Amino acid sequence: MRKIFRDIVTVNEAIDRLYSFYTPKKQVKEVEIRYAVGRIVAEDVYAKSDVPPFDRATMDGYAVRAEDTFQAEEDNPVRLKIVGVVEAGERSELEVKEGEAAEIATGAMMPKGANAVVMVEYTKRSGDYVEVFRPVSPGENVMFAGSDVMVGELIVREGTRLTHREIGVMAACGISRVKVYRKPIVAVISTGNELVSPGEELGEAKIYDVNSYTISSAIVENGGEAVFLGIARDREEEMRSLIEEGLKRADIVITSGSTSAGAGDVMYRILDGFSPGVIVHGIAIKPGKPAVIAVCNEKPIFGLPGYPTSAMTVFELLVAPLIKELAGIREVGGERIRARLAVKAFSAEGRRELLPVNVVAGSEGYSAYPVSGSYSGAVTAFAFTDGFIEIPENIVMLNEGSEVDVRLYSKLRPADLMIIGSHCIGVEILLSIMRGRRPFTAKVINVGSTSGILAVKRGEADLAGTHLLDESGVYNEPVIRKYGVRDAVLVKGYLREQGLIVARENPKGIGGFEDLLREDVSFINRNRGSGTRILTDMYLKDLAEREGVSFEELVGKIKGYTIEAKTHTSVAVAVASGKADVGVGIKTVASQYGLDFIPLKSEEYDFLVRKDRMNKGIVKEFLNTLTSDEFAEKLEKIDGLRVYERTGEIVEL
Amino acid sequence: MRKIFRDIVTVNEAIDRLYSFYTPKKQVKEVEIRYAVGRIVAEDVYAKSDVPPFDRATMDGYAVRAEDTFQAEEDNPVRLKIVGVVEAGERSELEVKEGEAAEIATGAMMPKGANAVVMVEYTKRSGDYVEVFRPVSPGENVMFAGSDVMVGELIVREGTRLTHREIGVMAACGISRVKVYRKPIVAVISTGNELVSPGEELGEAKIYDVNSYTISSAIVENGGEAVFLGIARDREEEMRSLIEEGLKRADIVITSGSTSAGAGDVMYRILDGFSPGVIVHGIAIKPGKPAVIAVCNEKPIFGLPGYPTSAMTVFELLVAPLIKELAGIREVGGERIRARLAVKAFSAEGRRELLPVNVVAGSEGYSAYPVSGSYSGAVTAFAFTDGFIEIPENIVMLNEGSEVDVRLYSKLRPADLMIIGSHCIGVEILLSIMRGRRPFTAKVINVGSTSGILAVKRGEADLAGTHLLDESGVYNEPVIRKYGVRDAVLVKGYLREQGLIVARENPKGIGGFEDLLREDVSFINRNRGSGTRILTDMYLKDLAEREGVSFEELVGKIKGYTIEAKTHTSVAVAVASGKADVGVGIKTVASQYGLDFIPLKSEEYDFLVRKDRMNKGIVKEFLNTLTSDEFAEKLEKIDGLRVYERTGEIVEL
Secondary structure, eight states: OGGGGGSOBOHHHHHHHHHHHOOOOOOEEEEEGGGOTTOBBOSOEEOSSOBSSSOEESSSEEEEOGGGGTTOBTTBOEEEEEEEEEOTTOOOOOBOOTTEEEEEOTTOBOOBTOOEEEEGGGEEEETTEEEEOSOOOTTTTEEOTTSSBOTTOEEEOTTOBOOHHHHHHHHHTTOOEEEEEOOOEEEEEEEOTTEEOTTSOOOTTOEEOOHHHHHHHHHHHTTOEEEEEEEEOSOHHHHHHHHHHHHHHOSEEEEESOOSGGGTTHHHHHHTTSSEEEEEEOBSEETTTTOEEEEETTEEEEEEOSSHHHHHHHIIIIIHHHHHHHHTOOOOOSOEEEEEESSOEEOOTTSEEEEEEEEEEETTEEEEEEOOSOOTTOHHHHHSSSEEEEEOTTOOEEOTTOEEEEEESSOOOOOSEEEEEOOOHHHHHHHHHHHHHSOOOEEEEEOOHHHHHHHHHTTSOSEEEEOOBOTTSOBSHHHHHHTTOOSEEEEEEEEEEEEEEEOTTOTTOOOSGGGGGSTTOOEEEEOTTSHHHHHHHHHHHHHHHHHTSOHHHHHHTSTTTTOEESSHHHHHHHHHTTSOSEEEEEHHHHHHTTOEEEEEEEEEEEEEEEGGGTTSHHHHHHHHHHTSHHHHHHHHHSTTEEOOTTTTOEEEO | OGGGGGSOBOHHHHHHHHHHHOOOOOOEEEEEGGGOTTOBBOSOEEOSSOBSSSOEESSSEEEEOGGGGTTOBTTBOEEEEEEEEEOTTOOOOOBOOTTEEEEEOTTOBOOBTOOEEEEGGGEEEETTEEEEOSOOOTTTTEEOTTSSBOTTOEEEOTTOBOOHHHHHHHHHTTOOEEEEEOOOEEEEEEEOTTEEOTTSOOOTTOEEOOHHHHHHHHHHHTTOEEEEEEEEOSOHHHHHHHHHHHHHHOSEEEEESOOSTTTTTHHHHHHTTSSEEEEEEOBSEETTTTOEEEEETTEEEEEEOSSHHHHHHHIIIIIHHHHHHHHTOOOOOSOEEEEEESSOEEOOTTSEEEEEEEEEEETTEEEEEEOOSOOTTOHHHHHSSSEEEEEOTTOOEEOTTOEEEEEESSOOOOOSEEEEEOOOHHHHHHHHHHHHHSOOOEEEEEOOHHHHHHHHHTTOOSEEEEOOBOTTSOBSHHHHHHTTOOSEEEEEEEEEEEEEEEOTTOTTOOOSGGGGGSTTOOEEEEOTTSHHHHHHHHHHHHHHHHHTSOHHHHHHTSTTTTOEESSHHHHHHHHHTTSOSEEEEEHHHHHHTTOEEEEEEEEEEEEEEEGGGTTSHHHHHHHHHHTSHHHHHHHHHSTTEEOOTTTTOEEEO
16 A cells, blocks of 8 residues: 555646545634734624614714704804713713704713713803704714624624734624634654754765745745754654654654655655555655655655755745634735746756746836745755746746746845845945945845856846956957847956965975865866856966977866866865865955965956946945945955955046 | 923824934844744844755765766776765775775764765665676766855845744854844723723724724834733823833833813823823814823823724824834835726825725726725724825815726625625625635625716726615616616615614504604604605605605604614614614614614615626625525525525616
């Protein structure tokens, strides 16, 4: 029987199977209406009393028989005898007869006989009499019993999310408690020997627990209550006992990690020990394939993959809808917009893929920028994006320019300033100075210099940070011209010091690129296409010429030339951990890791700005900040970054 | 000095004056990120460690030097020596040299020398060796240190509302606590002798406290924390001491009630006893004019009017923006849509008016239905509407058809079923039976039969409940024809028993309309235009003919003929409280109030349905329910409502 569950199933099959083994049952509890804002009402609420409960005066003045005032005029007032006073909250036995009036306060009960209220502004009192200067019609300034809410009227429907408005109506009807759906309790367990809780010391080869935080928070966002049971180490007994605790305390149990085949498929084995046990083992979804679903005591247990993005994908498609159902929430979350894919996207056949994207508005409508590369382990993939597109099981490729449906994480707000291009700490410093002056929103999409240039070309970005070195040795200008960008200017930015990063006190005595050829020196290279790699290869071509060998022959002799790190930081980490002796990178990271630095060249980090944005207030502020003393000083403190005489210079292209 | 504050000021002047006496200061507190979802971040958060913190394998398999696999083919594998195993979370001293491989688990730290991972699926192990069937490129299945998040990178900006996504990134960087804006604490005080807390027994002439509930809930909705200090009776000392307690415990103090001139302007006097005291006394806004604003100890005190709608209007325009500012919330709440006014609306010159409206979509776009009449005391005015329009100080009238900007309370969702017309408990019963079968959304706008007919004509409503009696004595058909409604049919509904409502056991021995002429009998009439009034006048015309007098002469003899109650319920209340001896109304309310009932006529409550909606699923269900046994049985239990032989009959118009 269980064998059949070892086949990977589609998302829809997984949902069908879950619901054939488990029936969600909403729980109801009664709460005080004062604390009920945001809760979902579990049954129709009917008015038990009229609002108002009696005919009320809606103004301060005199309760009268309207007929008695019909002759009243500004210069010929009607004179009525005052027979008493009615205050709000007081039961009065008064009766207003012909030619009489009773003083009345706003909210007070209308005395018998009276059918209207003359506002105090249109009266003048003299002794026991009042002069009325304007007529009133029957019912004027009176709110009749039940005219707001009538007994028996349906005032709040089942399924309503309570706001101050419905709460006010219930209060007005004297209802102090209301039945709402109890928030489903969801137990959260992280598993893995490598996990350390944030805030604690991170040992070597360890990583911080992310899933228990994202999952707990997403449970709350979907209307549930999260109970974190802790991190289970890779011992089956520990995991099993935490899951058992979860089954006792919660309506749903979620674990993450220990689902991969290589790790011995631990979670599958544990969950299949429960009865009826595992009902889904592997879902055709990317990321998130190794998910396991089990049922025990009429409660579902979700074994999510360990990677944060994979875990959240499965959560989003399978767990979130269930939590919402139990919470009684019917609102469909997440708005959708149509966009054009800015770059090609690939997907595996037979798997549904959730691809995180950034969305920007340009001259051709919305563009969706997929997060590139292998993102299933990247927390930034879902944190810094606007939403995702769902690529169905039968699609393997979406072309650049394809129309896609983006499900937004939250409302898409056009940022005041849109920067797409190469990432640099200098940009963050510029933005932080600007934010200190006045609030604004900036969106920074780090997709590298080349994509930034294209985004400026398409009008999607206000500006792009770029540091592309041409083979002629000139930064940015030649490359931008090659891409045929019109209607933009290049604003010279600042210098980033590139050099050789070596261990502290340079134990191997490395002085330059020629030392890379030594037998006892291992190198860590950067990825092809990066500005740093282009710089490295320029130096190595020079060296090859000087040595009289071919470039290929030369790099063949460099130990580690083929090992490509993707960031400055990973080069520094490789050197700091002793995995490599030397790499090329910016001084900033060398300092951060306490490494020695041998300067090679000052890289020119510039900004490509659309001409039509040069007069936009926030862009002007950006460029003014670039040339400000404050920026120069702050940059000074960052080792390896500095402004120079060309900073702020505008180059026409 | 204080005298100047006795002039009524505009909303904008009130805001300017508040900010010249008071400067909002945001407070910051540190919270655990696990419980920080929904909080607003108070300062930029930077990454303190790389993510991932080291080069990680992203797949289970073998860590290799990519160069060693370049020759691998499906039928000609490369054979590598296994030099060890690296598990996730383990620090390994292993080094992978030429021709070697290390078994590696997903998430484990890459051993020195290796630059790629071959997935286990493309390998075959035999003893100490592994056969690799596919080449890998450098970096394949490896996630480099810092490639997700780099040290020093800005990960969460000040002002961000935290979701699971940002919380995940902070966790990944090892950040366990985050500085957020402390929710401003707002003290809430209700005042008034007439107030009773919901859930308690409502004495005569008392009403339930609504404001402390709506205000507390709205404080939470706007990002604050509400502290309810209780209901102060109309004793100045009690009010003052609660306000003093509020100033100690909270950032803002809100009172409601005791602001009207007639009540001796109590709140003004109390608030002016603080220092510097009252700064605004009266705002040109409708509803909400008598609001008072004071400042003490650099904290604002808002004295809101007692009427729920007035209180909420002032809260919305003056208090909510301040709470949001203190809470650090920058999102602008409430979406806006353009609509066409369905009926004329009036506003006072020199006052800004917030007019609650219902919005429906029709063939001519959106229509906004203002809530009619004197609504400033109506809790339903804001509870059951979709939003409001703001009528500026300089506009006194907006014509039917004017384009208006509606600020929505929440997202406008077209209801599955739209009913506009006369209100009846029978409709609520129909809907509750339907909801028992499957969930759907219905919007019921009770604007009376005539407006319902026009809404059907304009395509805004699927159907309208109507019970309009023509002078010929025929219900609905003639009137609908008069309005020239095409493309609609009349579906006969059910009967509502109308009759004379008299006190229990009929102490005055009333038998018919002729008794209304007696000296010792007082009558309570209904408002002109209502179906019941038309019915009453028909009977009285008959009587006049029989008596041989004119109608005017006859009604002149009826005590109370000019007193017009607006609902069936208020007629019943008038009789039950002894204010009147007899009135005309439906049996349902007579039973609810334990009154005696003398039947007169069975009123025909029918449904006007657009032809193009007759095939709409939910409309079909509505009509099927109308003719169902279940509806007949449920109606049977409601005294005075019943189905009959014509129920469900379709009349072509």
